[in-house]
Amino acid sequence: MAKDKKKQPRPKAETPKGFRDYFGADVTERKVMLDRIAEIYHRHGFDPLETSAVETVEALGKFLPDVDRPNAGVFAWQEEAVPGGGSGDWLALRYDLTAPLARVAAQFRNDLPMPYRRFAMGPVWRNEKPGPGRFRQFYQCDADTVGSASVAADAEICAMLANALEAVGIARGDYIVRINNRKVLNGVLETAGVAEDQSDDVLRQIDKFDKVGRDGVSALLTSGRKDESGAFIDGVGLSETQAAPILAFMTAKGDDNAATTENLRVAVGNSEIGTEGVDELTQIAAMLKVMGIDEDRVVIDPSVVRGLGYYTGPVFEAELTFEILDDKGRKRQFGSVAGGGRYDGLVERFTGQKVPATGISIGVDRLLAALRAKGLAGAETSGPVVVTVMDRDRMADYQAMAAELRAAGIRAEVYLGNPKNFGNQLKYADKRGAPVAIIQGADEAVRGVVQVKDLVLGAKIAAEASLDEWKSQPAQTEVPRNGLVAEVRRILG
Amino acid sequence: MAKDKKKQPRPKAETPKGFRDYFGADVTERKVMLDRIAEIYHRHGFDPLETSAVETVEALGKFLPDVDRPNAGVFAWQEEAVPGGGSGDWLALRYDLTAPLARVAAQFRNDLPMPYRRFAMGPVWRNEKPGPGRFRQFYQCDADTVGSASVAADAEICAMLANALEAVGIARGDYIVRINNRKVLNGVLETAGVAEDQSDDVLRQIDKFDKVGRDGVSALLTSGRKDESGAFIDGVGLSETQAAPILAFMTAKGDDNAATTENLRVAVGNSEIGTEGVDELTQIAAMLKVMGIDEDRVVIDPSVVRGLGYYTGPVFEAELTFEILDDKGRKRQFGSVAGGGRYDGLVERFTGQKVPATGISIGVDRLLAALRAKGLAGAETSGPVVVTVMDRDRMADYQAMAAELRAAGIRAEVYLGNPKNFGNQLKYADKRGAPVAIIQGADEAVRGVVQVKDLVLGAKIAAEASLDEWKSQPAQTEVPRNGLVAEVRRILG
Structure with missing residues (x-):
């Protein structure tokens, strides 16, 4: 069995490139966040689905x-x-959670309730070049409604997204869900007389709105412009008249949804598909209103361009609007944490049948980073109570103390390393983030007492302090053995 | 992009062989169970670890x-x-959760608290031939303590396992955690004068104890025996004197731990390693006692043989002792749901250093099957309240009803399929396991009322019933629109 063992070099103890491990609070904080989201999705009638990782x-x-x-x-x-x-x-x-949903929707089309609302949370894998903060395994969190052509499904998804963001702790006013519609853009392009083979080009220029502004996009749609470096960027070659409705579309956001949809109605002119798109947005706005979702939470906003190239109807994006400090200490808006929209080709590849679907995907790592930036990640920061071992032969007594604390609902553990060096035990308690340490030497045992050390209060004590120095600290209290749980409770507040 | 699209055959909508999907309650029930186990592990000072799926x-x-x-x-x-x-x-x-733990313990040996208590829950993958009930992706749930040579770590793991089984709903008396020790067996083999190259052979025969009993094993250890088919099975070739302590070991279980360890002490004779093993079991028994874990929950039992070939010290096995009906309707004991023990080679492959470790692994699918068999799987069986759509133009009103119900904490959804055929809506509500359906046609809307249908009460109504028949049912109540939430609450109890 062990032949040639000695000749083989030792394996490297490393995660493969682009992969990482999650420890303690990393795991717990994500779980707390996803559990809260799952609770909201579930309440909206969405069922969990966990597909195999392998397809x-x-x-x-x-x-x-x-x-x-x-x-x-x-x-x-x-x-x-x-x-x-x-x-x-x-x-x-799997590289995302949508492709498996498509397969499931086709494979189980005769068994699933239809429309099928499902949510999915789990890792996906991308064979891409890893970079700083870019991993080849990461979490996604999706909710989709399959088999409903009604914009009620879109309105519901957007309302649910807003509810989910609040459920994880993002305050109202700190986020906004924006809705646009690909059909409106199609109508605008139709009205502008943009040829079909030009529309990808136009989309690319619209996408630069955030960077170059209205006038920049105007130039890029028509005759071109000089960029910052002085280089000339060719325009799409539309006339000013053609560019006008496109610019009107992008800047159509009014003071409220009613004003916005009115502006859009002008922009689409007589286009049938465009009018359909505006009608859809109008219906979505009406539904959100009766669902009690105000425009400070979910709003019609034609400046949302991400996803317009991919989705076929309503498009959604959730943005966090508060400022954080970036790596260089500069203030910036946190930005997008979720996106989605309506798409029709979900199961067509498998069955040849068009099945309408709409959905949203939350960027799990980004949203978690936002919660951390706001101090909202929610998981405990404190470790267990550590029962130290002064006397190796009385390990059972220490185990009994830990068991009592656990029975009282308090997280507790006995130090299980070599107890010889007491300083190591204190270093261990420190590394564990323990709020309290329990100490009982031979003399305390004889007197029927324990020392209860408040480690938060006593945080300044160096780990190298001698036992005598340690004992003199005011953060340490001697209590009768049967008062152990009560004293720990008192310290933990 | 879409070139040659038409020429390609459609892909099959199938999971790969040996893989499966988990829907709704499958996901929820497992989650509820694992959350309860995680809560217990956490309280015992164990930290979650989620390693990458890829190594x-x-x-x-x-x-x-x-x-x-x-x-x-x-x-x-x-x-x-x-x-x-x-x-x-x-x-x-990864094919299990222990190999990644070994890698992590080596990779982060300078950063982790030591001893390191960790738990891990997640899928693992095996490239094996799939069979009925045998999948190539399945869940494991492990807890291990790395870096402690103390049997206090073993005692703690066994106590924690008992607590975890009770936390998921297994009643005291319906399970037993049994502890054996490889060192005791080694001592017995030493005392019996069994050569090292015979010990694997002896282990194989011991393993047949459940099947062939004491006398069967006795024959197999010595001169051999005829099996049921009449074929002669060669024995290991030990003398009766050599076989005696081995048989004494296997049948050493007494009325209580004290009696068992006394029997073992006789069986190991003067063997140093054997005495060490008996001492360890004695210490474990003492610790469990002060931790309040009685022998009807965790007990010393030398008849546990599984894992003796792999582990180097204490060995654990948790068995469910209640009877279930098997596929053929016969009563049988449910059997093992968890196992583990102490092993020393965890990180040695990477660092050359022996690091002692001990741990337990729960068979997630088996334990979940046990909970289901006992009706303890814990997840809700009821679907959402379904708000039906009588009038497509008033979708917003229906969405408002669902939103109101959700705001009251009630799971609710609007029917989002084609509303034309009301029968389809009722079939949908049935498929969703909906406890209640809400109905509001044009006349009800004018009168400011809604129909609230108790679907559990009315379960016998055929899905094809006409709207008139449906309405005449006693399980249906008309309430004012503003009494909707209260009436649904009343029905849900």
Whole structure:
């Protein structure tokens, strides 16, 4: 079994490049956040779905027949060949939660309630070059409604998103969910007489609105402009008349939803698809209103451009509006934490049938970072009460103390390392973030008492303090053995 | 982008062989169970750890230099070659939670508190032939203490396991945690004068104790025996004198721990390692006693043989003792749901240093199956209140009703499919397991009332009933619109 063991070099103890581990509070804080979101999704009638992490490459839709390995962007491998059969299937780790939903919606289409509301939370994997803060495994948190063409589904998703953000602790006023509609843009392009093969170009320029402003986009849509470096950027070549409704669309946001949709109605002119899009936004606005979701939480905003190239109807984006300090200490808005919209091709690849769907995806790591920045991440910061070991032979007594504390609902543990060096035990308690340490030497045992040390109060004591110095601290109280739980409770408040 | 799209056959909407999806209650029930276990582990001072799903094959320790692909038992693939560098690393999905713990304990040995108590819950992957009920992705739930040689760590793990089983709903008396010790067996083998190269053989025969009983094992250890088919099975070739202490070991369980350890002390004779093992069990028994864990929960039991070949000290097994009906309707004991023990080689592969560790692993699927068999799985069985749509134009009104119910903490949703066929809406409510349906047609809207339908009471109504038949049912109540929430609350109890 162990042959040649000595000859083999030791393996490196490292996570693969681009992967990481999550310890303690990292795990707990994310769990607390996702549990709160799940509670909201559940209350809105969404059911949890946990698909397998592994899919066939065929089902994922990443199959590239012209390469040996279809692993562009995904982690893929080939199954063993079936004896006597052909070559094995290519399998891959899911790269998002939408592709598995598509597969599930097709595979179980006769069993699932339809419309099917589902939420999913879990890791996804991307075979990309890792970078600072960019990992090849990360969490997604999605909610989608499959099989409903009604904009009521879109309104519900947006209301639910706003409720979820508040449930995790983002205050009203610190976030905004914005809604746009691809159909409105299509109508505007139709009215402007933009050719179909130009529309991707136009979308690219619209996307620069945040950077170059209204006049910049105007130039880029028409004859072009000089950028900051002085280089000339060619325009799309639209006339001013063509550009006008596009600019009107982008700047259509009024004082309220009614004003915005009126502006949009002008921008789309006589376009049928555009009018349909404006009607949809109007309906969504009306539904949000009766659902008690005010415009300071969810609002129609045609300046939302992200996702317009991908989605086919309403498009959503949730942004956190408070400022944080970036790496360089500069103030900046936190920005987007969720996005989504309506898409129709979900199961078509599998069944040939168009099934309407709409959904939202929360950026789990970004939202968690926001909560941390605001001190809202919610998990405890304190470690367990540590029962120290003064007398190795009385380990059972120390275990009994920890058991009593746990029975009272208090997190507690006995020091299980080598007890010889008491300083090491204090260092350990410090590393564990312990709020309280329990000490009982031979003399205390004889006298039927324990020392209860408030480590938060006594935080300034150096870990190297001698036992005598330690004992003289005011943060330490001697109580009768049967008063242990009460004293710890008192200190923990 | 879409070139040749039409020529490609449609992908199959299927999970890969041996993988499955988890829907609704499947997800929730497991989550409820694991949350309860996590709460207990946390209270005992264990910290959550979530390692990446992907490890280097080297770190997993499955690297087989004589094969092209080191994927025996694991899902593995090779990273792209680094340009100008060598070939890429082999990566693999973790096959358990212990190998990643070993890697973490080595990688972060200077940062982790030591001893390090951690728990981990999550999927693992096995590249094995799938079978009925055997999947290639499944959950594990582990707790381990790394870096403590003290049997206090073992006692704590066993007490914690008992507490965890009760926390998920297994009643005291319906489970037993049994403890044995490999050192005791080693001592018995030493006293019996069993050669080292015979000990694996002896372990194999001991393992048949449940099947062939004391006399069967006695024969197998000595001159052999005829099995049921009449075939003769060779014995290990020990003398009766050699077999005696081994049989004494296996049958050492007395009326209480004190009697058991006394029997073991006789069985190990003068063996030093054996005496050490008996001392350890004696200490564990003493600690459990002061921790308030009685012998009807955790007990010394030398008949536990599973794991004796793998572990180096104390060995644990948790068994559910109640009877369930198997697939063929026969009564049988539920059996083992968790196992573990002490092992020393955890990080040695990486650092060359022996680090003592002890831990337990709960069989998540088996424990969940046990809870289901006892009706203890804990998740709600009821779906959301379904607000039906009688009048497509008043979708906003229906959304408002659902929003009101949710604000009152009641799970609710509006029917979002095509509302034309009311029967379909009722079928949908049935599929959702809805306890209540809300109905408001045009006349009810004018009169300011809603119909609240108790679907549990009215379960016998066929889904095809006409609206008139439906309305005549006693399970349906008309209430003022502003009494909606109160009436739903009344029905939900």
